[in-house]
Amino acid sequence: MRYLPKSESDREVMLREIGAKSIDDLFAAIPAEYRLKRDLNIPRAYAESEIVEFFRQRAAESAQGYATFLGAGAYSHYRPVVIDSLVSRGEFFTAYTPYQPEIAQGTLQSIFEFQTMICELTGMDVANASMYDGSTGAAEALMMAARVTGRHKSVVARSVHPEYREVITTYARHQGMPIATVGYLKNGRVDLEALDKAIDAETAGVLVQSPNFFGTIEDVAAIGEMVHKRGALLVVSIAEAVSLGIVKPPAEADIVSMEAQSFGVPLGFGGPYCGVIATRDKFVRQMPGRLVGQTRDRNGKRGFVLTLSTREQHIRREKATSNICTNQGLVALMCCIFMTVYGREGLKDLAKQNLSKAHYAASEFKKAGATLLFEGAPRFNEFVIQTKTDPYAINDKLLGERIIGGFPLKKLYPEMGNAALWCCTETTTKASIDAAAKEVAL
Amino acid sequence: MKWNEKIRKATTHISQNEVLIFERSSAGKQAYKLPPLDVPEVDPAKLLGEQVREDLGHMPEVSEIEIIRHFTRLSTWNYAVDHGMYPLGSCTMKYNARVNEYVARLMGLAEAHPYQPERISQGALLIQQMLRDQLLEITGMDAITLQPAAGAHGELTGILLVRAYLESQGNPREKILIPDSAHGTNPATAAMAGYSVENLKSNSAGMVDMASLEAQVNENVAALMLTNPNTLGVFEQEIHKIADVLHAKGALLYMDGANMNALVGKVRPGDFGADVMHLNLHKTFSTPHGGGGPGSGPVACKKILEPFLPIPVLVSKADGTVGYDYNRPQSIGRVRMFYGNFGMHVRALAYIMANGPDGLRQTTEDAVLNANYIRKGLEESYDLPYKTPTMHEVVFSDRLQTPKGIKTGDVAKRLIDYGFHPYTVSFPLIVPGAMMIEPTESESKASLDMFIEAMKDIAEEAEEHPEIIFEAPYNTRVSRLDETAAARKPTLRWKPQSEAAGK
Numbered sequence: 041m042r043y044l045p046k047s048e049s050d051r052e053v054m055l056r057e058i059g060a061k062s063i064d065d066l067f068a069a070i071p072a073e074y075r076l077k078r079d080l081n082i083p084r085a086y087a088e089s090e091i092v093e094f095f096r097q098r099a100a101e102s103a104q105g106y107a108t109f110l111g112a113g114a115y116s117h118y119r120p121v122v123i124d125s126l127v128s129r130g131e132f133f134t135a136y137t138p139y140q141p142e143i144a145q146g147t148l149q150s151i152f153e154f155q156t157m158i159c160e161l162t163g164m165d166v167a168n169a170s171m172y173d174g175s176t177g178a179a180e181a182l183m184m185a186a187r188v189t190g191r192h193k194s195v196v197a198r199s200v201h202p203e204y205r206e207v208i209t210t211y212a213r214h215q216g217m218p219i220a221t222v223g224y225l226k227n228g229r230v231d232l233e234a235l236d237k238a239i240d241a242e243t244a245g246v247l248v249q250s251p252n253f254f255g256t257i258e259d260v261a262a263i264g265e266m267v268h269k270r271g272a273l274l275v276v277s278i279a280e281a282v283s284l285g286i287v288k289p290p291a292e293a294d295i296v297s298m299e300a301q302s303f304g305v306p307l308g309f310g311g312p313y314c315g316v317i318a319t320r321d322k323f324v325r326q327m328p329g330r331l332v333g334q335t336r337d338r339n340g341k342r343g344f345v346l347t348l349s350t351r352e353q354h355i356r357r358e359k360a361t362s363n364i365c366t367n368q369g370l371v372a373l374m375c376c377i378f379m380t381v382y383g384r385e386g387l388k389d390l391a392k393q394n395l396s397k398a399h400y401a402a403s404e405f406k407k408a409g410a411t412l413l414f415e416g417a418p419r420f421n422e423f424v425i426q427t428k429t430d431p432y433a434i435n436d437k438l439l440g441e442r443i444i445g446g447f448p449l450k451k452l453y454p455e456m457g458n459a460a461l462w463c464c465t466e467t468t469t470k471a472s473i474d475a476a477a478k479e480v481a482l
Numbered sequence: 483m484k485w486n487e488k489i490r491k492a493t494t495h496i497s498q499n500e501v502l503i504f505e506r507s508s509a510g511k512q513a514y515k516l517p518p519l520d521v522p523e524v525d526p527a528k529l530l531g532e533q534v535r536e537d538l539g540h541m542p543e544v545s546e547i548e549i550i551r552h553f554t555r556l557s558t559w560n561y562a563v564d565h566g567m568y569p570l571g572s573c574t575m576k577y578n579a580r581v582n583e584y585v586a587r588l589m590g591l592a593e594a595h596p597y598q599p600e601r602i603s604q605g606a607l608l609i610q611q612m613l614r615d616q617l618l619e620i621t622g623m624d625a626i627t628l629q630p631a632a633g634a635h636g637e638l639t640g641i642l643l644v645r646a647y648l649e650s651q652g653n654p655r656e657k658i659l660i661p662d663s664a665h666g667t668n669p670a671t672a673a674m675a676g677y678s679v680e681n682l683k684s685n686s687a688g689m690v691d692m693a694s695l696e697a698q699v700n701e702n703v704a705a706l707m708l709t710n711p712n713t714l715g716v717f718e719q720e721i722h723k724i725a726d727v728l729h730a731k732g733a734l735l736y737m738d739g740a741n742m743n744a745l746v747g748k749v750r751p752g753d754f755g756a757d758v759m760h761l762n763l764h765k766t767f768s769t770p771h772g773g774g775g776p777g778s779g780p781v782a783c784k785k786i787l788e789p790f791l792p793i794p795v796l797v798s799k800a801d802g803t804v805g806y807d808y809n810r811p812q813s814i815g816r817v818r819m820f821y822g823n824f825g826m827h828v829r830a831l832a833y834i835m836a837n838g839p840d841g842l843r844q845t846t847e848d849a850v851l852n853a854n855y856i857r858k859g860l861e862e863s864y865d866l867p868y869k870t871p872t873m874h875e876v877v878f879s880d881r882l883q884t885p886k887g888i889k890t891g892d893v894a895k896r897l898i899d900y901g902f903h904p905y906t907v908s909f910p911l912i913v914p915g916a917m918m919i920e921p922t923e924s925e926s927k928a929s930l931d932m933f934i935e936a937m938k939d940i941a942e943e944a945e946e947h948p949e950i951i952f953e954a955p956y957n958t959r960v961s962r963l964d965e966t967a968a969a970r971k972p973t974l975r976w977k978p979q980s981e982a983a984g985k
Contacts, residue, residue: 041837041840041841041844041845042836043577043579043836043837043841043845043923043924044841044844044845044848044923044924045924045925045926045929046848046926046927050926050927051848051851053927054851054855054927055851057855057858057859058851058854058855058857058858059858060854063847063850063851066847066850066851066854066871066873067748067749067847067850068871069716069717069719069870069871069873070717070719070748070749071719071721071722071754074721074722074749074750074753074754075748075749076747076748076749076750076753079747079839079840079843080619080620080746080747080839080842080843081619081839082616082619082620082834082838082839082842083835083838084838084839085835085836085837085838085840085841086835086836086838088581088836090835091581091585091832091835091836092581092584092585094835095585095588095591095609095828095832096585096588097605098590098591098605098606098608098609099588099589099590099591099605100590100605101590101604101605101608102590102591102594102602102603102604102605102606103590103593103594103595103598103602103603104589104590104593105589106598106602108595108598110595110597110598112597113819113820114595114596114597114820116593116595120513120514122513122546122549122550124587125550126549126550126553126554126557128583129553129554129557130562130563130564130565130578131557131558131560131561131562131564131565132553132557132560132562132772132773133562133578133583133770133771133772133773134562134563134564134575134578134770134771135560135561135562135563135771135772135773136568136570136573136575136771136773136774136903137771137773137774138773138774139907140561140894140898140903140904141960141963141965142895142898142955142958142959142960142961142962142963143559143560143561143898143903143955143958144559144560144561144773145556145559145560145959145960146555146556146557146558146559146560147556147560147773147774149500149502149556149559150553150556151773151774152502152974152975152976153502153503153504153976155974155975156502156504156540156975156976157541157542159975160538160539160540160541161538161539161541165975166974166975167974167975169774170774170775172631172632172635172776172818173631173818173819174819175816175818175819176631176635176817176818201819203816203819203820204819206793206815206816207815207816207817207818207819209815209816210642210792210814210815210816210817211674213815214642214645214674214675214676215674215676216676257530257533259533284535285535285538286526286530286534286535287530287533287534287535288532288533288534288535289535306587306592306593306825307592307593307594307595307596308586308591308592308593308594308824308825309591309594309595309596309603309606309820309821309824310596310819310820310821310822310824311631311776311818311820311821311822311823311824311825311826312631312775312776312778312823312824312825312826324972324974330774331972331974332974333968333969333972333973333974334968334973334974334976335963335964335965335967335968335973336963336964336967337960337961337962337963337964338961338962338964339961341959341960341961343960343963344963345963345965345968347965347968347969347972347974348969348972349969350969352666353634353666353667353669353670354665354666354667354909355666356666356670357666357669357670357679358669358670358672358673358678358679359673360666360670360673362670362674363634363635363637363638363667363670363671363673363674364632364634364635365632365633365634365665365666365667366632366633366634366762366764366771366774366775366776366777367632367774367775367776368631368772368774368775368776369771369772369773369774369775369776370770370772370773370774370775370776371772371775371776373772373773377549377553379541379542380503380513380542380544380549380552381513381514381546381549382513382514383507383512383513383514383538383541383542383543383544384507384538384539384540384541384542384543385512385538385543386512386513386514386516387538387541388535388538389514389516390514390516392523392524392526393516393519395524395526395529395530396519396521396522396523396524397519397521399521399524399529400521400522418529418530418531418533419529435599439599439602444595444598444599444602447597466516466517469520470520470521473521
């Protein structure tokens with residue numbers, strides 16, 4: 041029991057002090073017939089060396105050292121070493137939610153910096169301390185739009201990440217929030233005519249993603265104008281945060297729901313990631329999630345506290361803006377450090393490399409004979425190509441070369457046939473792009 | 483008397499000042515270097531047209547050493563489990579083993595893309611399968627989803643399972659019963675799942691009042707959300723009767739597993755009548771709290787609820803591999819993208835492996851022993867509103883201190899000077915002036931003794947020198963912060979002085 045700081049005699053002394061004959065006395069409140077009278081049927085205790093060996097084996101059974109062209113909501117960016125050095129400090133990762141601000145200024149100030157950087161990048165006035173992820177964040181953003189407008193319907197573009205849309209469906213069903221879906225055009229952008237028809241006087245929020253699931257950058261200004269004319273709010277979801285280094289922020293949005301995984305968070309088989317909601321000052325009281333604010337102590341010294349908590353479940357209970365309590369604090373810290381490392385110039389350079397690699401790959405694939413879909417609108421680091429061969433067959437071949445190919449779309453968008461979504465980041469090499477180009481040609 | 487006369491655990495030491503990172507920034511400094519581009523460089527303006535971004539505003543420009551010092555200095559302003567006892571009630575602030583962090587960062591696990599083919603993800607899937615099986619054994623339930631990202635997310639998932647099941651029976655019903663001692667997430671969750679909330683009062687022993695329960699349960703009640711042990715640290719002794727009363731009317735028992743650290747290896751919710759429950763891997767199973775998250779809130783349930791589990795569901799496939807099943811026609815749908823907070827699944831499994839059956843049982847016993855030891859040590863100095871047996875946490879009140887004007891929040895601030903993180907203040911709501919103390923198993927007898935001594939000293943101070951307590955804490959970088967001002971005129975982001983002044 042290497043985690044337990046007691047000897048048998050400590051336990052005996054303590055029991056005596058309490059006035060209990062044995063430890064069983066302390067469990068007497070549990071009716072005898074329900075007490076477990078056997079050992080749990082789980083493996084014996086492992087030594088640390090055995091635990092490490094066990095997980096090394098599991099890691100070896102998962103792809104290691106593959107080049108990947110997968111994006112689709114989870115992006116493979118380089119993670120500067122200082123991120124793990126700093127978040128591995130016990131003062132950060134073994135602390136609780138900063139409810140006692142005098143001894144949590146480290147967490148509080150870093151969240152305040154995170155909130156500030158998210159505002160700078162998204163063009164919003166205020167950002168929260170994080171949500172679970174981009175999918176639940178998008179659902180909560182639409183519910184927030186309903187509270188702000190007093191309306192109850194939502195419109196969601198079909199070019200929003202399919203798994204985000206599934207989560208939204210789950211959340212909306214019990215909120216009395218009907219969802220209309222709007223398709224995409226040949227250039228990959230949302231169908232504005234269809235959108236115009238889908239919005240009515242009861243529409244609270246319209247959700248688009250930009251860059252969208254196909255990698256296409258939406259014309260947020262045009263969508264915003266249409267949405268605002270009808271008195272609804274525009275929610276823009278951003279799944280690939282690095283795009284903000286080179287793509288205009290969605291300034292026309294009323295709410296931005298972001299997945300910040302790209303900012304230094306490991307792919308980690310899908311989580312933990314870092315959702316975040318940002319919005320305009322005037323909507324802040326309808327926002328879900330924790331917020332850190334600046335204040336002064338009794339001596340006039342600057343300090344930070346959790347604030348506007350009357351929105352939250354521990355105060356408002358069933359009338360709260362959300363049930364969220366635990367968020368993604370430490371992951372937000374990773375993002376904060378990543379944003380600091382790259383900063384004002386680095387994020388731009390990084391985004392530019394992503395743009396260059398994806399542009400090169402799309403051109404090479406096209407040259408090789410694949411069809412590039414959704415031309416005619418700008419993209420960031422993802423693109424869709426259609427091949428003569430089934431994309432799963434292409435990917436099988438690439439796996440032999442230790443390359444994970446693009447994400448086949450036929451299950452989620454049957455109308456697209458042999459299309460697949462490919463992603464290039466700064467980590468993608470010319471060599472692997474050239475190797476993949478040979479396979480997509482067939 | 484001097485404010486620091488009696489303090490043994492803590493003393494002041496040099497604490498570095500540090501500005502906001504934006505205030506360290508100046509043009510031209512950088513902490514990054516990208517490798518040379520191996521493909522032709524594009525002109526963003528040409529590719530993106532009017533969508534191109536020119537300027538990143540006030541994003542910082544700093545060097546690497548400044549980043550290291552900045553965040554290291556900030557970290558030293560935090561109190562953490564690694565410093566010492568962190569007795570926040572209902573939060574289970576236990577030791578976060580380093581090996582968990584190590585294995586979660588192994589290449590192959592940390593770098594696995596969620597959409598990479600299942601056949602090259604078998605290691606990750608096997609970890610989830612093993613965790614699933616072991617959590618089922620620990621809870622005594624039949625089926626589980628690892629997807630929910632946190633406790634409250636698990637609550638929502640669990641209540642949606644209840645709703646889907648009742649719908650399949652013909653009527654989803656309208657109400658959820660919630661005891662007055664419950665966490666705030668419970669009522670907020672019920673509302674998100676489209677239910678109205680009805681309050682259920684506790685009896686004088688701090689348990690569910692059976693007469694009220696029987697009177698309130700009817701064909702319109704979908705479920706009771708019950709924390710067990712409840713937030714008073716009291717085991718609901720009539721739990722089986724509670725389940726029976728609900729089941730007789732077709733309602734279900736939802737168990738909030740926040741306090742599962744009192745039960746693991748000793749009793750299983752599946753055996754005492756719970757139909758569905760969530761676990762907090764970041765409490766009971768030692769994954770770190772991280773200053774607010776990430777968590778993980780798996781939801782375990784009985785057979786009758788299994789068809790409704792969120793997609794995708796982990797299954798063993800015909801070829802012997804592990805994978806995900808998306809074809810679940812009765813599912814409540816998806817609650818999160820991908821497969822949950824996998825990194826937390828790795829850590830929780832490592833924790834269970836390190837303990838084994840003996841270790842888990844001893845852990846529970848030590849957690850309960852520690853809480854009872856504190857109860858014994860403090861029951862003469864502080865008011866104990868409920869004398870019912872204590873499990874893993876004990877709730878006192880400030881009733882003996884209020885005549886001197888000292889409230890629970892004041893005692894908490896004073897405890898900071900003594901080198902401890904405070905207990906949970908003013909919760910549960912059914913105890914006015916609550917002091918909710920959960921030591922967890924991670925405290926030695928010596929550290930408990932020191933805590934008891936500190937609390938007793940503060941009780942004495944409250945009698946003899948209450949003025950000392952009003953000004954506490956003294957030992958911190960900042961004194962009590964003005965939370966009212968923060969909320970009245972919120973400053974939620976930094977702005978350069980020129981802009982801030984202009985506003």
